[in-house]
Amino acid sequence: MKTKALLKSFTFSLIAIFSVSAHAQISTNELPPSFSSSLFSTRSSDVINLSVPDVAEALHEDSLFVGIDIPYRVGLPLSVSYNLQNSGHWQVMGDSIRVWRLQLHASGAKAMTISYDKFWMPEGAKFFIYNVDKTFCIGAFTSFNNKGTQENPVDFATGFVAGEDIVLEYYEPIGVETGVISVQKIGYIYKNVLAAQGNIITRSMFNTSLPCNVNVNCPLGIDWQKEKRAVACIYNASTLGVCSGALINSTSQKDYFLSADHCFLGYDSQGKNQLNQLIFYWNYESPDCSDTNISNSPSSTGAKLIANSAYTDFALLELVESVKNINGYIPYYLGWTRNTAPAANAVGIHHPRGDIKKISVENNAVKNYSKKLNWTDENGNIISTTMENTHWETIFDIGTTERGSSGSPLMNQNHLVVGQLHGGEPGCAPATRYYGRFDKSWDYGSTATRRLKDWLDSSNAGMMQLEARELIPEIVGTKFICDSSTYYIKNLPANAMVIWEYPTEPNSAPRPQFYTNYPVPNQCTIKNKYYYPYNANLIAKIVYNGNTLWTLSKEVISDTKSYPYATYIQEACTFYGVNHPSISGRVENSTFVHQGCMVRVIFNSDYDKDIYYDSSGGITHKPLFWNYHRPTKTLEFQLPYRSGGLPFAFILDGEGVCKKKRIIFFSYTGNGNAPVSAYSLKVLSPSENIKEIQLVTNDEIRERSNLDWSLEVYNVAYGTKVLEVKRLTSLSYIMDTSGWTSGMYVTRVIIGDKVLTEKIAVGK
Secondary structure (H helix, E strand, C coil): CECCCCCCCCCCCCCCCCCCCECCCCCCCCCCHHHHCCCCCCCHHHEEECCCCCHHHHHHHHHHCCCCCCCCCCEEEEEEEEECCCCCEEEEECCCEEEEEEEEECCCCCEEEEEEEEEECCCCCEEEEEECCCCCEEEEECHHHCCCCCCCCEEEEEEEEECCEEEEEEEEECCCCCCEEEEEEEEEECCCCCCCCCCEECHHHCCCCCCCCEECCCHHHHHHCCHHHHEEEEEECCCCEEEEEEEECCCCCCCEEEEEHHHHCCCCCCCCCEEEEEEEECCCCCCCCCCCCEECCCEEEEEEEEEEECCCCEEEEEECCCHHHCECCCCEEECEECCCCCCCCEEEEECHHHCCCEEEEECCCCEEECCCEEEECCCCCEEEEECCCCEEEEEECECCCCCCCCCCEEECCCCCEEEEEEEECCCCCCEEEEEEEHHHHHHCCCCHHHCCHHHHCCCCCCCCEECCEECCCEEECCCEECCEEEEEEECCCECCEEEEECCCCCCCCCCCEEEECCCCCCEEEEECCCCCCEEEEEEEEEEECCEEEEEEEEEEEECCCCCCCEEEEECCEEECCEEECCEEEECCCEEEECCCCCEEEEECCCCCCEEEECCCCCCCCCCCEEEEECCCCEEEEECCCCCCCCCEEEEEECCCCCCCEEEEEEECCCCCCCCCCCCEEEEEEEECCEEEEEEECCHHHHCCCCCCEEEEEEECCCCCEEEEEEEECCCEEEEECCCCCCEEEEEEEEECCEEEEEEEEECC
16 A cells, blocks of 8 residues: 655645635635726736746656555645735725735746745735636635734635736735735646636546546435535645545534544644644535536635544544635534444545545445555555554445545445545555544544544543534524514525525515515514414525525414314213213304213314413312323313313413413303203393392292302303302392403302303393
């Protein structure tokens, strides 16, 4: 096996052109004022002609390293020393801004990258880099991109800009501290790896990886569309080398990135560990199985090497710039397992030779490699050895890996990471590759900087595996609208826009009204002004740079704030000797049924409810039986013996209910408790507000002197007791209803073990 050798330089083939729009790396994603103003000009004295490296010699060198596991080289370094004081030209624009501009010419270059040994932006300053024909621009870089301070600025790097003539343009508010821009190195790109114009890269300009590689968006990768988002192509502008790696999940949910130790020669977690010139390219892939129409991918800069070990060749990075701030990127953190059993089958996703994202498949079980591995240079000299039982051996059936694939994840049949690529022999399938074992990287080292466990399981919970985590955009807001509801997108990718769609128009009646919350396009509001029952889907299209990244949908239901629509069926039954017929109908605010019979209430709605019996207000009586079956939205109950005239109330609450609603049931009027009764009930109305309650009986009972009965009256609409009189001895009672709310009432007379009920109307 052969691995990285020390060449004169390496660089990266990931370059993308786009039509006059700022893109790539975390920036403000805008164009400089000079693109739309004729006041800006570049003097010939501002142009610096760079030395042209020996491209022929570089190409000859490249031919010697075909098939060796080393970074894929497409450029050469040019050492320079340019800053705001010794180069370029300052120009004052009005009384608030001054501009510094430097143009670089590198004859024959396909593109250029820039490394800075010192970089710091004051508040309000903006820095752009673009080609002279203004077809490619990156920026603006601002104080957000500062990794150091004004007193102690640190290194930085900016990505690829197409062409042999590029312009550095810096805008600084007058009166602020002067920024620091110190250019240390120019990357001279000499290979045909990009298109010269426009915002599309075509396959004819690539030809970087072997033809047996398979694009991740081919049918082979259909089940790996989430995992692919975690994988990035990484370019170190300080060493001009390219590798692969992936975001990996942790219990602390930090931005950790797993790659290979040999990708970071000269860096160590226990020494020089800050990689400010490391650029991560995300979503670098063809949109389909072809190799055409590859849009420019977003990127971020900077990482800290927090743990690494040559034992399994792992490197764990913590990103400096949060992936949440990457333009148009939807993060995905791979899950992992430290299970020692070999994977039943496996998949690798990677960037061979800095090419667009590829997928490789092993249909059989991987194997533990039980021997030592000798890693050699191009001459066969052993430069390092890894111990036995530290790597998985994988023989891909489809696809392969190459230079630039190093550090990419190997995932098992459960889509969990089990290792990262170290290297292997060149060529197409069957291709043998060796991945450092995740379970060995977990706890082999004696300190946190030499193992994974302290970072991925920081709480020391003994995790054996951790599932993946993704920051999928989602519509946040209530499913049910009462008066109004505001919605927004959670996990909206940086600089993405939202296009809302809802099937209604502003001021439309009686349907709910829809408004976009300008100037906050991430929000919208739906108002249910007329309390109209309406069910529709709210659509949100997440758009970045003219492309739809994601389409979201959320069901939205408006509540009427009125009594819920429900129907009931009361079964026929015989209760205490009385035969009751079956009845059915729509549930009203108060509904009368027969005691002892099973009653089923079916709620007609598209959402669940919470139902509970209302025992508030000192109510002690309860149904003989009641149950709410949520899946069928059915309430079942039976009213007990001697319950005539008593209100039995259920509370309707839960999701979709704007206001708690009270559903009341009474037993039918009349003495239905026994087949024969010595009493009956009669209600007279001698005047408008006077009701006379009479007990009708035979002469024998009428002559008794020990008569004892009680009277209760309940408001049917609210189920509240409005009157209670006990120990009545007369056969009649005069009731004054003045001041009572107009409506229907139920009188309940209790005499001995008998209950008599009757409805009465009060008022108009």
